[in-house]
Amino acid sequence: MAAQENSKYIDLPQGTVDLLILRTLVLGPQHGWGISERVQQTSSDLLRIQQGSLYPALHRLERRGWIKAHWGTSDNNRRAKYYELTKAGHRQLEVETDSWNKLAAAMAQVLGTA
């Protein structure tokens, strides 16, 4: 049943979770659930980050210093952990976006000619 439900989503390739998180956080501080919701919305329900990989990724990014966390209150008055981009995170986002675009273009080119 889980497999059926998941089948409408695209499998996320390795390493794209970080990029998606960083990109989402450009819009402002957000908590983990918010990030996953926003990715789902903005990708028209095509992309969905598994919670199992979302949180480890968040903690890893925090350790690397690309995002920082603080506790705040959510819209429905719950205590939530908010993440925001650091300066290093902004730089990292540029780097990763750039290399993703190159990859995507290259992939498209190869697939187009084949």
Next chain:
Amino acid sequence: MLSDILFRIRSLFRRNKAEADLDDELRFHREQELDKYGKSGIADAEALRRVRLNFGGVEQVKEECREAWGIHLLETLLQDFRYGFRVLRKSPGFTAVALLTLTLGIGANTAIFSVLYGILLRPLSYKDTAHLVVLNETTPRVGTVSVSYPNFVDWRAQNSSFSEMAAMCYVGFSLSGINQPENVAGLAVSTNFLSMLGMHPLLGRDFDASEGKAGAAAVTLLSYALWQSHFGGDPNIIGRSIALDGRSFSIIGVLPAEFRWTEKTDLLEPIGVWLTNNSGSNERGERGDLTVLGRLAPGASFPQVRAEMEAIAARLANAYPSANSQFGVVLQSLRDVFVRGLRPAVIVLFTAVSFVLLIACANVANLFLMRSAGRTKEIALRVAVGAGRGRVITQMLAESLILTSLGGIAGSALAVVVNCGLVSLIPHDMLAGANVAVNGPALLFTAGVVALCSFVFGLVPALHSAKADVQTELKDGGRTASAGSSQSRWRGALACAEISLALVLLVGAGLMMKSLVRLLSVDAGIRTEHVLTMRIDLPQSQFDKDPARLSFWERVVSRVRELPGVQGAALGTGVTLTNEHGRTDITIEGMILPKPGSFPHPDVHIVSPGYVNALGVRLLRGREFTDMDKKDGARVAMINSLVTKKFFGDRDPIGGRFMFGQPSAKSEPKWFTVVGVVGDTKMYGLANPARLEVYVPFRQFVPDSMTLVVKSAVEPAVLTSEIRAAVASINKDLPVYNISTMDQYVRDSVSTNRITFIVLGCFSGLALLLAAIGVYGVLSYSVAQRSQEIGIRMALGAQSADVLRMVLGQGAKIAAAGIIAGVVAALFLTRLMTKLLFAVSTADPATFAGVALALLFAALLASYIPARRALAVDPLKTLRCQ
């Protein structure tokens, strides 16, 4: 990178908080999901199910988050350490033996390193010490000698290799007017001396240039120690005066505490004051007690400087042949002058102590190997339930690190004790104020040793057990889990290495012992028992005429002779072994005149009647001096047998004549007639050859500084205060100093050899013990492992003798291999000791053979106990157990 580490550490220490936060964060996520499902009208139970499904394993997510925190590594390490502690506590016997071995090894190393550091490595507190060079003159007849002042002046003027040069001359002073009169060590220096060292007086001013010329006013800079001990550190000391040799010197400053020189130095005076008071200072042939300090010019290399100085010396020898012919220049780095002859001893001891540490490490590694053999099952189990090889290795390393760290701590404590013992062995003046205490650098060294050791003996067993094959280990009944052949090879090799290291140490100690025995049996040419010596100087200001001096000396001798317990008393200069000497050229009547620098250059003793008897010099022919050998009487002399042999050959020397100095057309020669021949004495220590010696009576050459030699029936030291009182009753302002028995001088003259022998002896004893324990350990383990095999053999009819032979044979094989390797290593390494040995070859066959036999014996003894155990094996029992 730094923030990364900080993050990890923060996570580690705020572990509870981090866990709670993680729980909160994930709960928030689930609640949001629930809310979302709730809003879209899905029933609570179904919503909860979906949330769980989506989320996956909560614990797994948490674990992955924790891993993302990066505390894994640190946590595992902590776990390993905790586990290591538990394991070590559980086998107290093993831990105690390993710890004791390490403590001894590390303690000895730290103690010796602190001495090595203090003497050889510790930076001197002067500006750019590496460029400071001490210069002396040298002549083939004597070796290194002091520099004459006119030569120094020419060196300074003519050289281009040194940016600066300064003269330094030791002068003893009688300091009176404060407490008991005492002798203080002064150093007369060129006025640029302090600035050349990059030092400034703590108080007051440095010497100024005008004080470098003859006629300078008497001023002085006090050492920090003298300022403290005699003036209580009075800050208003500048401008006060101090009575030296009865003259008033004005104190212009105090030296900083870190000023120390190659010999004890209580105060400085400007060279100008010395020039004023020293008539001999402008004679080119007068080489008193002056040495020269130079600072190398930038870019000047040692060989180049040496060449230039040799050239200058050659020019001076041409210009002044009578004073300088055959005199060259020797250069030594200031560091070497501070170190003196201690370098070879320190290096040998440090090598020896590293060997002790290696043996200790080998022993502990062996213990670890044996234990890891017993633990193969435990480790196989851990590997089976998922521990990686890396994890097993870290675990073993953690155990060895705990052990060595504890050993390091205990060893440092031990080092402090050993260090005190060592320092008490070294004669005080040999250290020249060097700080050899266990200090920061020594402890740093210990930390390095600890890290290295734990790696050395931790890694071998660690790699070994990590290699273990899970399948076989677990399948194997466990009880018989034998430690494969590679393990026993390792252990055999380690025991073998221990034996060879111990052999090198024992050979070293053996050579030192033999050399010390040979040295102490050298005939010094004097009697050393019950002889007390002390020195008295007469200041020029009070005793400027011969009769005054003579009358003082005569009264001293007669007063001291009257003291109860005194069997004989006499005065002399340049007394054998006391480090005082006076040498001059002589011309023997009728000899073919040699070149100016090749005249006979004997040590001259100016002595009172009774000297030969008091010091126990042997009178071989003729007579000793008597009270009749007066100033106006016939000039007489005694010579030693070396002079006789060299210059009189078969002729009877009695009645022969010589004169001091070289003949000159200007003056009538003053001949001295030989009236007696005495035996040679070892003027410069037991290890040095006898030299030419001549003796003249003190009434014909009245000296202003003499050594009183007292022969007593009782232990001579008890006479000291009475002799002091006797001298004070004649003149209360004169210090009596350098009080020492002849026995003490003999001991001091062999002190380096003795210290090296004692320390090396202790180390090699320790090494022998550790090596024997090593062999014992290997064999007992192997006997325990092979008890079934032995049982079967016995059941099949092997006799006790066969079993005994088998075990002892294994021990002998290890010992033999170790001895062969050790002999080869020792043949190379004992060369380090060449300078420490006296009349013993570094490859002395008797020593090598004796040590090899002793080691073989020790190894067999160590194998005997396990062999007995093997004999006790009951074939029935072992077979039934199977």
